[in-house]
Amino acid sequence: MIKHILPILFFTLGIATVAQAQFNPIGTEYKLVWQEEFENEGEVNPGIWSHEKGFVRNNELQWYQEANAKVEDGNLVFIGKREQVKNTRFDPGNKDWRRNREFAEYSSSSINTRGKYEFLYGIMEVRAKIDTSMGMWPAIWTLGVSKPWPSNGEIDVMEYYRVKGAATILANAAWADEGQYNAKWDESKIPFSKVLEKDPEWPSKFHLWRMEWTEKSIKIFLDDELLNEVDLARTINPDGSNPFQQPHYVLLNLAIGGNGGDPSSTLFPKQYVVDYVRVYQK
Template sequence: MNRVTPAFAILILLPGLLLAQASNVKSKRKPIWSDEFNYNGLPDTTKWGYEQGFVRNQELQYYTVKRPENCRVENGCLVIETRKETYPNAAYLQGSAKWNQKEQFAQYTSASINTKGKESWKYGRIEMRAKVPGGLGSWPAFWMLGYNKNTVKWPACGEIDIMEFLGRDSAKVYGTVHYADTTGQLRDRGSGPVVGKPADGFHIYAIEWDDKQIAFYYDSLKYFVFELSTPNGSSGNIFQKDFYLLLNTALGHQGSWAGPVDDKILPIKYYIDYVRVYQ
């Protein structure tokens, strides 16, 4: 979900040789954690926390906390709703030049929830069934960050983007890993296959992760495999440590990877049927 330059979208498109149809992916793993969203109201606070404010990538949306207009559970789904509306910026600082402090009011709101400080995992099958929102500028994601992000920072903590969808690339989904090499420089590996029209219905997005590799799935299609022998920084292999989950919808802007937002698409809704972890 973190993006440094718009050129990254080109860098992660790998040759079609890595695309493979995985028929009836079978796993001996057992379920150890899930949220089936079979209740109503705000997300379960024993499982989910919130990000707040303008958080990353100079994105336009302001993430709100415990606000049902932006994040709620209803009719068996978690709904993350992104809206065009004026909303006060709690971090506003008059005269500040910082992008996340200089605006007194946000013009867009959304939500980003995560399991940080509640649950994290090393290895397993991490799976979500969801319907992503389309439209120019939409940028929903299902992703993971290293549990030690507060101490080693990004990208040294590692990032696993199980699913990113860009409204401007309506036939693709993206699966990516980000990490720092031994010199501390950002490295990215991933793929963005053409899969049809993800925004037209519910699909399963998953990774199968062990001590050797991370395999990325769209429904039964295994479209990218990342070998864990690749990243080895000064603190060892970051993808052999715990990661926590995040769910959010961001909005792009001119010059960003997601591109500028078309206000006419708003509000948009990201529907998550369930999130499950197997080991």
């Protein structure tokens, strides 16, 4: 989610049903240890989730605010809106893009479990339905609890945005390269056109993203299809640390603009819907 563009890797993405894709821990060493089922109507549970606020990253267009995330009918719903929101930190003379924009023209939400739930190794499942309209950039990701980005490590279980103008599903991991804020990436980029060839109704359905994380590797699946496998013997920061051998926390968000593309011709509001987040461990 903290960004990158590298050559596209092509995959043939088989479309499985959600029932086929769901991880079944019975008979394995894995047990359900944490879950957020979004069953309590209203605001997002503050005991589990924290909100990001304002302009945050990637020169995106949205203003993050609490009002754009709600729980209804057993789902978490992110609502992307076209609306003008005043930048409370506006400073016309400041060179920081987060300060020198007087208004945001869009709003959305971003939530995370930092300091409230973090885990080291295991299987994380997220069942969700994403909006694939121009300008949308939904994500399911994790960040390590120690060190600044990218030395803390980033796992993109799901991102959807435009790569050279083409709609793309991504499954990535990032760690530090030499130089401040420089990252190395292990990326998989699946052209969304290939997904639609398999199932033209894909955007209207819920799908299951799964991340299997061990001491040796990170595997990312979509509807039981392996998208990427990251060898953790390679993910070493310049200081010798491995950011994927520390606890990570969970982030869910709907960004607008940036890599998502130009949303000016898109009809709003838009929704990114999450059914549940579950973590299994040995």
